[in-house]
Amino acid sequence: MKTMNHGQHQNQDLLQILAQCADECDHCFDMCLENDRTDELVRALRACRDCAKICRVTASFVASGSAFAQRMVEVCAEVCKQCADTCERRKDEEEETGHCAKVCRQCEEACRNFKGANA
Secondary structure: OOOOOHHHHHHHHHHHHHHHHHHHHHHHHHHHHHHOOOHHHHHHHHHHHHHHHHHHHHHHHHHOOOHHHHHHHHHHHHHHHHHHHHHHHHOOOOOHHHHHHHHHHHHHHHHHHHHOOOO
16 A cells, blocks of 8 residues: 655645546536537637646646646646636536636635645
8 A cells, every 4th residue: 555645645635626626627618518609618618628637737746746746736727717717707607617617716726825845
């Protein structure tokens, strides 16, 4: 059984919100696919897809203690912000986008508060 080192334990909250954000963005993407495709909805779909991808990649960098983890969380925070902004504009039309925006904002904040090994 592999034991968790201090760095992994310390970053558990960030890893958890990254996974939650990725899952929520995937769910929002899937739900929005069922609706009529307006230009704004297509932007939301692309934002969700990008956000889910960056959250998963960032989580792997953080979990492994990569020297690039700090840079990744900075990029991830920007992508989460952009996704939240995009989804928030659609929250009145699509219930899923409101929840997605909320989780993305939480993830953005967690990423901005991350202090990697080089901090």
